[in-house]
Amino acid sequence: MKNKTNLTYSSGYKHWLAELKAKVHQSQLKAAVVINQSLLNFYWELGGDIVEKQQSAAWGDGFLKQLSHDLMAEFPDMKGFSKKNLELIRQWYLFWSEYNAIAQTYPGQIAKQPVAQITQIPWGHNLAIIAKCKRHEEALYYVHSTVEQGWSRSVLTHQIESDLWQREGKVISNFSVALPTPQSDLAHQTLKDPYVFDFLDLTKEHNERELELGLIEHITNFLLELGAGFAYISRRVLIQLGMFMCSGSYR
Secondary structure (H helix, E strand, O other): OOOOOOHHHOHHHHHHHHHHHHHHHHHHHHHHHHHHHHHHHHHHHHHHHHHHHHHHOOOOOOHHHHHHHHHHHHOOOOHHHOHHHHHHHHHHHHHHHHHHHHHOOOOOOOOOOOHHHHOOOOHHHHHHHHHHOOOHHHHHHHHHHHHHHOOOHHHHHHHHHOOHHHHHOOOOOOOOOOOOOOOOHHHHHHHHOHHHHHHOOOOOOOOHHHHHHHHHHHHHHHHHHHOOOOOOOOOOOOEEEOOEEEOOOOO
8 A cells, every 4th residue: 555645745735736726816806806897887887877867857855865775675785785885876977977078078089988997996996086086087097006006995095195196197108907916905905895795795794804904004104104213013012911911923
């Protein structure tokens, strides 16, 4: 009888396992990107329908409230059908529809529909952009930059608030639009976007680690803004309270 190989120490097995894990991550990412695009394409159509119904149908001011109630009764776990989010979908649609209308009045310029670009980033990124950008050219710059650089929402918000467009990006170039790598912050956030999971009629509890990492990211950005002379010591600190010891990992 042949001796069984201990796969823990097999370099061939480790190499194959690493390749397999990478394929799984890539497959997850591709699926998340497709789902995100489907969700935002649906939001775009829904936004258009809401605007059209509000203009043509005499349904009154309680239209969105009633629509939210009826949709959430059918899909109770979907946050995307709250009255607030329906209002944001309408606002998002109107913002980019206005850009389309303006672009079409200048036949000498390339007027691309923004839907293909804005559906490549998560809904939370889209909301951050339309909330903080007043000009369409500025908003489109941040959409392209997010796709190209793989920014997380925190990084995107920081770049907008620091007026990156004013400093570097007033002329929109032909950004290469590619699938984000599995290592990018944007890719990870697309995989974890609660609206994407809601769209699949799944529930996803908030993760304490995600909250911790988010707080640390904000603290880091704050200290970087302060400049030299400040230091971030560790992620968790060991604290002794009387007879009790609260343990934690150090970095």
